[in-house]
Amino acid sequence: xxxxxxxxxxxxxxxxxxxxxxxxxxxxxxxxxxxxxxxxxxxxxxxxxxxxxxxxxxxxxxxxxxxxxxxxxxxxxxxxxxxxxxxxxxxxxxxxxxxxxxxxxxxxxxxxxxxxxxxxxxxxxxxxxxxxxxxxxxxxxxxxxxxxxxxxxxxxxxxxxxxxxxxxxxxxxxxxxxxxxxxxxxxxxxxxxxxxxxxxxxxxxxxxxxxxxxxxxxxxxxxxxxxxxxxxxxxxxxxxxxxxxxxxxxxxxxxxx
Numbered sequence: 060x061x062x063x064x065x066x067x068x069x070x071x072x073x074x075x076x077x078x079x080x081x082x083x084x085x086x087x088x089x090x091x092x093x094x095x096x097x098x099x100x101x102x103x104x105x106x107x108x109x110x111x112x113x114x115x116x117x118x119x120x121x122x123x124x125x126x127x128x129x130x131x132x133x134x135x136x137x138x139x140x141x142x143x144x145x146x147x148x149x150x151x152x153x154x155x156x157x158x159x160x161x162x163x164x165x166x167x168x169x170x171x172x173x174x175x176x177x178x179x180x181x182x183x184x185x186x187x188x189x190x191x192x193x194x195x196x197x198x199x200x201x202x203x204x205x206x207x208x209x210x211x212x213x214x215x216x217x218x219x220x221x222x223x224x225x226x227x228x229x230x231x232x233x234x235x236x237x238x239x240x241x242x243x244x245x246x247x248x249x250x251x252x253x254x255x256x257x258x259x260x261x262x263x264x265x266x267x268x269x270x271x272x273x274x275x276x277x278x279x280x281x282x283x284x285x286x287x288x289x290x291x292x293x294x295x296x297x298x299x300x301x302x303x304x305x306x307x308x309x310x311x312x313x314x315x316x
Contacts, residue, residue: 150301222264
């Protein structure tokens with residue numbers, strides 16, 4: 060009887076601890092169950108929920124709006140339902156992109172899941188600046204490239220490929236790292252002044268150090284040579300691209316470093 064009583068007490072203590080942990084996770088706006096096993100553990104402790112901001116929970120999902128927009132709502136073609144952020148692809152090279160407008164980030168780690176329609180094209184922006192002089196986020200913001208690497212209708216250069224720092228640093232990936240069109244992928248951007256790393260489905264695609272002589276050379280000799288403010292800001296908004304194709308996002312989380 061004493062042994063049975065002891066076991067019962069230990070069980071009650073364990074259940075109580077689990078309940079407290081769940082309450083803490085919910086208080087911080089992040090549920091541990093929202094993070095799939097596909098997220099890479101190489102870059103952070105995913106159980107450290109206190110530092111993470113869930114950009115699609117009830118508290119934060121209303122802070123998404125159109126780039127350079129004065130309206131505090133998503134533009135046409137974008138919607139949030141059942142924890143998923145969806146774009147029907149009504150945008151083009153200019154227009155349709157969105158930003159998380161309530162907070163700017165400098166050093167950060169961003170994790171999210173996404174899936175594309177066949178032939179789809181999109182991207183993740185950071186350090187975005189807004190002004191009338193900037194017609195789109197890419198005028199100032201680096202971009203993690205999202206694209207249907209296999210089904211895109213045109214030949215892709217390395218700098219245009221999945222997991223690239225678009226038009227700056229080429230990614231490294233293997234075909235086995237890619238998910239089929241319509242399946243969920245995971246991406247991570249980890250940014251500090253000492254090193255930037257991009258990840259795709261748990262594998263690092265690239266790393267570089269920003270604002271070095273090598274970085275400046277790539278900017279001055281490539282696509283961004285006529286964009287004087289590209290990549291110069293050390294802080295800014297997070298954004299997502301509507302490049303004319305359907306795309307879905309979920310489990311968007313960020314923490315400051």
